[in-house]
Amino acid sequence: MASLGAPLSVQDLTDQASKYEYNAYIPLRNWLRTASMMHKQAQVYAAEGNDPQTYLLLYRHANLVLEHLTNHPERNLPENRKALSAATAAVGSDIQTLEDIRPRIKKRHEEFQARRKAQQKSLQSLEDKSERLVPQELDGTSRVAHRRSYEKQTLDAIGNQTLAAKLAQREVRRRDAARRSVRQAGVSEEEESERRTGGVWGDWEKELKRQSTEADGDLSAQLQEVARMQRNGHQTSNYSRPYSQTSSSYHYPSVPHHGQQERRTDVHSQPPVPARPPKEHLPPPYDPFAIPPALPPKPPGQLTSRLLSEQQPQPPPVPGKYTDSAPSAPPLPGKIPPTARADTPTTDLDEFTFKPAAYLENGAPLRTIFLPTPLRHHFLNAASTNTRLNLETCGMLCGILKNNALFITRLVIPAQTSTSDTCEMTNESDLFDYCDKEELMVLGWIHTHPSQTCFMSSRDLHTHVGYQVMMPESIAIVCAPSKSPSWGCFRLTDPPGKHAILSCSKPGIFHPHDVDNIYTEALKPGHVVELDNGPLEVVDMRPKR
Template identity: 70%
Template sequence: MGAPLGVEDIVRQAGNYEYNVQIPLRYWLRTADTMQKEAQVYEAEGNDPQTYLLLYRHAQLVLSNLSRHPEKSIPENRKALNAATAAVQGDLQKLEVIKPRIAKRHAEYLARRRAQQKALEELEGKGTQFRTLPQELDGLSLSQAPTKRRSYERTALDAEDHQTLAAKLAQREVRRRDAARRSVRQAGVSEEEEHERRVGGMWGEWEKELRRESTEGDDLSTQIQEVARMQNGHQAPNFSRPTSIQPTSTSTSTSTYHYPSVPHKSAQERWSGSQDTASVPARPPKEQLRRPSDSTPRPPALPPKPPKPFTPSLPFENPRPPPIPGKYTDSSFTAPPIPGKYLDSNTPTPRASSPLAESPGLDEFNFKPSAYLENGTPLRTVFLPKELRHHFMSAASWNTRANLETCGILCGILKANALFITRLVIPEQTSTSDMCETVNEQELFDYCDKEELMVLGWIHTHPTQTCFMSSRDLHTHVGYQVMMPESIAIVCAPSKEPSWGCFRLTDPPGKQAILNCTQPGIFHPHSVNNIYTEALKPGHVVELANAPLEVLDMRPKK
C-alpha cells in the first residue's frame, strides 16, 4: 500500500480488462472516450500512475481491438473510430513524457527499501528487538528526518467518514469550472473555438493563466488541515454550510433522445482544469483581481497610518475584498489569535504539523475505493446528492399521476478518485406505463462533452410497479456499466415500499449474462440468479448532503 508501481506493473494492469467482440462497437467507442476523460482528470491532479494506466489501456483498446472490430466499416462508426485512432497519437506522446517520471519514482522507492532493509539487518545483528519493517514504507530511510510527501503517498480517505469534505470539494470544483468558463468567455473565446482548442491540444498554459487571474480564496485548505489533524487522532471538523440546488430553466428543443442505447460517435476532448483553484467568495471576482495594469497599487504589508491618532496599526487587513486599511479603528479592539485568512499576505502562515497541512492542496488526498465487484475489481465511490430524488420525482409528477414512466440521466465529474453526480438531465422522451424511450441520444452525449460531464448512470420511475430491475432495465443498464463499472441505475416506485433503490449488475455473472442475452420483449426471464445487486452502502454509492446539483429538463414545456 502506498508503494509506487513500476512501468511494467502498470502496463500489466492496463491490459487487465475484458474485451468482448460481441459488444457493439458504439459501446466500446464510448468506453474509449470515457477512458480519455478520466485520464485527463488524473493528469491534472498529478496522478502519473493512473494517467499512464488509462492512456496505455486506451491506446491498446483502440489499436489492437477496435480497429479490428466487425462493425468498424459501418459509416456511423467509421468517423468515431478515426477520431479515437487520431487521439491515440496524443496518448503515445504523453506516455513518453510520463514514463521516465514513473521509472524514477519506482527506482527511488526500491533504493529506500534496500537502505531500510540493510539498516534493519544491522540492528538485528546487534541484538535489537526490531524484527520487521513497517507495513507502510513512508519514503524515509531509518536515519533520515521526514521529507515532503510524494504524490503517490497521498492520504486515502474513507468516503463515508468524510462526507462534509466531499461536499465542499464538489462545490469548489463546480465553481472552479464555472469561473474558468467565465474567464474564457471574457477573453473573447467562443464556445466553438474553445472546443477546437481542447480537441486539438492547443490550450497550453493560456487557460491556466486565465484561471489563475480569476482565482478566489475560500476555507477549503483549512478544512483539509482539519482532516489531517483528525487522521492524527484529533476531533473531526464540522462544516455545515449548505449549497442550494441550482435548477436550470427548461430549454425547448426539437431534438429527442433515444435511451437506452449508446451513441455511434464519441467526442475526443481534452478537459480543462489542470490545477485546482479556490472557490468564489461572496463579492464579485473583479473586486479582488490585481493585475499589473491596475492603477490601484497592491496594499502594503501593514495598513497605512489610521486617521485617528490613538488607533494602533493592526497586523491584519479586512478579509473581504477590496482591502480597506484602517477599518478597525476602535482602540479597544483586540486582534484574534492568528486565523490564517486574516493574516497579511507577507506574513508567513503557521502550518499544522501534518503532511496535508504542509501543502494544503486538493492533490494531497484521494478517496479510497469503497467496494469491489464480484471479480475483485475496486469500485470508486459515487457520491449521490440526497436532494436528487426529490427533484426528479417533482419533474416526473405529471407522468407519475398519468401512470407513465419518466427517465433521467445522471451526469457528473471525477475528482480525488471519486465520482460526483452534479447534474440531472431529463431528456425529451416518450413513455408508457412499462417503459420510456428517447431518440437522438447523440445530442445528450454531445451536451455532456460540451459541459465536461461524464455519464454516471440513469434514473427512472415505476409509477405503479414495485422497486425492481425489469429485464428491459437490465438490458438498458448494461450499456452504462460497459462504459464505466461504477455506473448505477436508480428505480423510484412512489406507490410501493421500498419507494426507491440504487442498483448495479453483478460482474460476474449478471453483466455477462445480459450481454449474451438475445431474448426479445420488455419482460423475459433470465436463467442466472444474482443478476443485480444493491449499490448503496455497503456498496460503492454514498448519499451526500449539501452536494451541488443542477437540474436540466430538456422536455418541451406543456
C-alpha cells in the same frame, strides 16, 4: 487502483491496462463512447499529477482503439468512420504523453525499491531490535516516502462528506470560470466542442496556452509505435475474451447506447488554438478580516482588534488605560494562531485523494460516487406529471471526476417517450452533445416505477449493462414512490451479472435470466455515498408543454 499503494513499475501498469474484457458483439458506437470516457478520465488524472493512473488509462485507450476498435465488424459503417478516425488521432497525440510519463514512473519505482533494500539491510544488521520493528512500520515508511514523490493522503469517503462537498463546489466554480476564460479568448462553443470530442483538446485550460499540434493520423505508424513500446517493456497481455453468442432478434432500446461520435469533425481541419490569457484564479472565500477598513482604537478585550493586529503590519490601536480601581475590565484574549481559522485553505483540498469505496466481485476496486441527497426529490418533482398518469420517467446522472472520486453534479432529463413499463430517449445525440459541451461524464441513470415495486427488471438490466461497460462504477437508481422501499441504488454483479446480460440473447422485452445474484445494492453497503451539500443542477431537455 494504480494510484494507491507502493509505486508500480511500467510493466505492472502495462499488465493492468491490458486486463479488460472486449466483446466484439457490443456495437462499435458503444465502444467509442467507452473510449471517450476513458480518455476524459485520463485527462483529469493528468491534471492532478497522478502519473500511474494517467499512464494506465492512456495505454488502455490506445490498446482498445488500435487493437480492437479498428478491427470491429462495424468499423466501415458510414456513421462510425469519423468517430473512429478521431479516436485513432487521439491515440497519436497520447503516445508522446506516454513517453513523457514513463521515465517518471520508472524512477519512482526504482527509488522505492532502493529504499526498501536499504531498509531491509538495516533491519538485518539490527537483529536485536527486529522484534520491535513490525512490518507495518516498514510499510508506513515506504508510504510516506512515496507520498513525497507524488502520492497524496488517502481518505475514506464515509466521514469526510463535508470535505467532499467543498471539493465538488470548488471544482464546479473552477470549471465555470475556466469556461468564461475560453469565451473571452475568442473560442466559440462550436469550436470548443469539436476539439474536445475530437480528442485533441483534453486539458483545454493548458491547451489554450500553446499552439495545438496536429495528431498523427497514420494508423500504421501508430501501431508500429505501440509495438515498439511493448518491446521496451510494455508487453501486452491478451485478456480479450469475446463472448460467443448470436445476435439477439430483439434490439433493446437503451438510454446510453447511442453516442454522437458520428458527428465529430475531422481534427486535421481545425485551425490552431489561439493563445490563452493568464489563467483566471477564483477569489478565495470572502474574509471580513482580509482587507479591514480603518477603524478607531478599540478596547483590547474585543476580538476584532486582536485579529487585525495579526493581519496587518502596523501596530494595533493603543488601548485605553485601566487602573487597579477598575477590576471589572475584561482580560486580554489569547492570541489566535493562524491554524484556528474556520475557513480551510483552498490548497488543502488538493492534498488528498479518496480511497476505493468498494470492490467488484472480481476484486477490481470501485471509486466512490457521491450522490447529492436532494437529487431524488428534484427528480420525482420533474416526473410527477408522468407518475400520476402511470408513465415511467428517466433521467441521466452526469458528473465529474476529482481526487479519485466521482461526483454527480447534474441531473439531465432528456426528451423521451414513456409507457407504464418503459421509457426511452428520443434523441440521444442531444444528450451526448450536451455532455461533451459541458465536460460531463455519464455516471448512470435514474427512472421511476410508477406502479411497480423497486427492482431491476430484465429490460432495466439490459439497459444498464451499456453504462457498466462504459464505467464499472455506473449506477441505476429506481424510484417506486407508491411502494416500500421507495427507491434503490443498484449495479450489476461482475461476475456473474454483467457477463450473463452481455451474453443473453433471449427475445422479448421482459424475460427471466438463469443466473442468481445478477445485480446488487450499490449504496448500503457499496461505493455510493450520499452527499448533503454537494452541487447539483437540474436540466430538463423535454419539450415545453
